[in-house]
Amino acid sequence: MKITYQGQSRHYRTVWFDPARNRVRLIEQRLLPHKFKIVSTADFRDTALAITDMIVRGAGAIGATAAYGLAQGARAFRGRGLKAFERHLAKVYRTLAEARPTAVDPVSAMRGVLSKMTDDTVAERQEQALAAAEQFANDDVAHCEALGQHGEPLIHNGSRVLTHCNAGWLAFVDVGSATAPMYAAQAKRKSFHVYCDETRPRSQGAILTAWELAQQGISHDIIADNAAGHLMQRGEIDIVIVGSDRTLGRTGEVANKIGTYTKAVLAKRHSIPFYVAIPLSTIDWELESGQAIPIEERNEDEVLSAWGVTPSGRRQKVRLANPGSKARNPAFDVTPPELITGIITPLGIFKPRQLWKHRVKLGHTTSGC
16 A cells, blocks of 8 residues: 655555565554554564564454564574474464464464475475465455455445444555455545544554545544444444454354444444455354354553553553553454355455355365365
8 A cells, every 4th residue: 555654655565574684574553643663573472572562463464474473483493404493383383373362364374384385494494484475465465455346346436334443454464355345446436435433442443544544535534433323323324344353164253353243233223234354364264153262352451541642742641541440351252144244255245154155265175074
């Protein structure tokens, strides 16, 4: 995506790799929209921490970051024995897989990288690791572009679109999932308006999605999370498009940022179509129930406090809640298939319960049921 910062415009991906220094390069998303900064991770542990601390966040972006982190860890190995290399790689894999447990993309990405590391020497496998990570990143972009083409017809001239959290360019390597149909519709010169849920407690909608849309010149408003039902009741929302951190291929259940389930219930109540846009790497073909999805509980401080910028431009944290009160902070919820109109994928739009029927087409390769 092309962004304009300090008067200069250029194209950026959310994550990329510096092979000369063996470092993963990332946009520091916690500083947006007030400051644009690129950071480098020194090793695979630093890369995992960047995922945990949400320097980088979003399904596809952390998938690519994990893939690059695995290659980074592989390339840092200085021995020659394959057995020692495999033990080292297993440690790298575990560290990155545990960084954000709800999302499936990091595991999908790293499994893809490991499957390509088949040559006979450590040096050859190190080269294959980076090539496979680059391929995952490129595929992520291609998938997002394709699901944008499939989702674009859902947005009409005059459409009023609601989206939750950030499933945009910043959540992927480029283009985004939920935003991909919007960018494709804009390219066709359609006129539409987007409502961005603020998405407490980290406010990714207000901070990230709104920044993206402003950079792209798309008409939008930020709304408080609790305002969506009111707008739906007044007929001011025509369609909801969100992303997903894990979609179960067997059941069609969708894990996404906390508050997504609430929006799906409201959309169903008001007969508003509710779509989920995903790349293929977000589909989990193994879990059999949404109850089995690990829901990350983040630090209560995210609920009790907030970050902002003072009039002088200084970034500052303030306490919002009653002193001494505690908080619960589940980061995700699970939306059942009966509340979802369709799943937008790079291969077309499917009903949630059709995913398993079309599993081979959608990339499921494991034999058996």
